[in-house]
Amino acid sequence: MDLGLRGKVVVITGASRGIGRATAEVFAAEGAHLMLSARSGDQLEDVAKHCGQNAYTFAADLRNPDVPDHLIATAIKYFGGIDVLVNNAGATKRGNILELDEYDWRDGFSLKFFAAMRCSRASWPHLKRSKGTIINVVGVGGRTPSADFAVGGSVNAALLNLTKSLADLGRNDSIRVNAVNPGSIATERLQRRIKSLAVEQHMTEEIALQAMAKQLAVNRFGEPAEVGRAIAFLASTAAAYCHGSIIDVDGGQTRTL
Numbered sequence: 001m002d003l004g005l006r007g008k009v010v011v012i013t014g015a016s017r018g019i020g021r022a023t024a025e026v027f028a029a030e031g032a033h034l035m036l037s038a039r040s041g042d043q044l045e046d047v048a049k050h051c052g053q054n055a056y057t058f059a060a061d062l063r064n065p066d067v068p069d070h071l072i073a074t075a076i077k078y079f080g081g082i083d084v085l086v087n088n089a090g091a092t093k094r095g096n097i098l099e100l101d102e103y104d105w106r107d108g109f110s111l112k113f114f115a116a117m118r119c120s121r122a123s124w125p126h127l128k129r130s131k132g133t134i135i136n137v138v139g140v141g142g143r144t145p146s147a148d149f150a151v152g153g154s155v156n157a158a159l160l161n162l163t164k165s166l167a168d169l170g171r172n173d174s175i176r177v178n179a180v181n182p183g184s185i186a187t188e189r190l191q192r193r194i195k196s197l198a199v200e201q202h203m204t205e206e207i208a209l210q211a212m213a214k215q216l217a218v219n220r221f222g223e224p225a226e227v228g229r230a231i232a233f234l235a236s237t238a239a240a241y242c243h244g245s246i247i248d249v250d251g252g253q254t255r256t257l
């Protein structure tokens with residue numbers, strides 16, 4: 001199916017690895033023009049190289065309140081407009097409320113929630129002009145809280161709420177806003193969790209992987225491109241009537257409504 005994304009300008013945060021990188025590659029294969037952001041310039045350049053000549057990079061720390069404005073202004077400078085914003089950058093420390101300190105809470109919100117809010121705000125007038133779309137990459141922890149994902153779950157719940165709020169505003173401004181909730185996706189982050197579980201429980205990484213899949217009751221972990229394809233679908237005209245939708249891409253991990 002042609003998703004109609006050829007020539008569309010797509011800004012992706014957290015594009016240097018994992019889900020963001022896979023998403024950039026999916027959009028590049030559809031012929032989109034890309035503005036890729038993360039902190040690590042070298043990794044971003046590598047992604048851009050794989051995405052072809054219409055990919056530019058912007059390396060900066062999105063926790064800095066000024067950076068989202070600069071990112072969007074740079075995209076406008078290169079491309080003259082924006083059609084799609086993918087708010088994907090996120091990294092929250094795992095742990096329960098007794099294990100996490102003030103910094104962990106502030107850090108979790110300052111990247112995943114505030115950067116998404118600021119990028120959305122900065123790109124809104126441009127998306128209004130292009131009748132564009134925002135996709136927030138959130139996470140199943142926003143709907144299914146757990147003790148050991150206190151910051152991540154809270155940030156995700158806040159971002160799901162913001163998704164609905166933006167979608168409400170977007171009805172007037174012709175901007176579609178949706179979210180995807182990845183489950184456990186096989187990225188470096190998951191690899192790190194497996195490693196620390198293996199150390200904690202004195203087991204091999206292979207056994208730790210199986211134990212985690214069993215605990216989550218999933219048959220396998222997801223591939224980053226499986227999330228990327230859901231994002232590209234939501235950005236496309238095929239999803240024109242999806243607005244304020246929250247799509248779980250989690251192999252059935254979420255069992256609640």
Ligand SMILES: NC(=O)c1ccc[n+]([C@@H]2O[C@H](COP(=O)([O-])OP(=O)(O)OC[C@H]3O[C@@H](n4cnc5c(N)ncnc54)[C@H](OP(=O)(O)O)[C@@H]3O)[C@@H](O)[C@H]2O)c1
Nearest residue numbers: 014015016017018019038039040061062090139184185187
């Ligand atoms: N993987 C999963 O199982 C899973 C599950 C649920 C939700 N999610 C969500 O999906 C998104 C992507 O996850 P992932 O697993 O692909 O993560 P990842 O592999 O850890 O990648 C995170 C991306 O964010 C960038 N980033 C981190 N800190 C940043 C900062 N301060 N400023 C700018 N960019 C920053 C990283 O690049 P630099 O380090 O170079 O800055 C990287 O490109 C996140 O929002 C995550 O919460 C993932």
